[in-house]
């Protein structure tokens with residue numbers, strides 16, 4: 540499964556936080572049923588590694604499972620060892636990049652300045668998470684960055700939802716948007732997986748998917 544291809548097709552990258560590992564399967568099912576077969580499972584909870592493993596083992600053939608909020612090489616190793624097909628970090632980490640390059644797994648670093656983007660390019664990366672998108676100037680900043688970095692594509696994340704996603708997706712260099720609006724903590728914790736399916740379907744409809 541080519542991570543970039545799937546991300547380009549689906550256009551939405553759900554940023555997922557799993558507190559109870561038993562929520563992994565119903566949550567992955569909900570994302571697939573809702574037509575968004577991607578999960579960026581974040582290292583914001585103790586069970587992230589286990590959740591990535593379970594999601595990869597059970598859904599690896601029908602969805603793109605990746606790791607998010609990866610802030611050091613140790614987490615990157617845990618992510619790739621447990622089946623993550625892409626690794627996302629809030630900033631750029633050379634140590635994380637090294638692990639991903641060695642494993643042949645796509646690395647999507649968070650960059651918001653030209654210097655950060657150049658550091659990512661120097662390590663061979665072309666997909667940038669622009670985060671937190673709304674705080675760093677959103678669409679206007681990404682358009683300005685796309686002039687010198689014509690080869691780079693962006694996944695803006697942070698403050699994006701069904702109301703503004705199309706403003707971002709209208710920009711040529713933006714291949715997808717990330718966000719947590721369809722997988723809100725409260726919905727996962729309360730087991731409202733049907734509601735998650737509904738919000739995912741609405742999001743797909745909004746982007747014309």
Ligand code: 3PG
Pocket residue numbers: 554608670696697698699717718719720
């Ligand atoms: C992330 O780490 O990507 C963000 O927490 C997602 O941002 P959002 O919650 O504003 O969608």
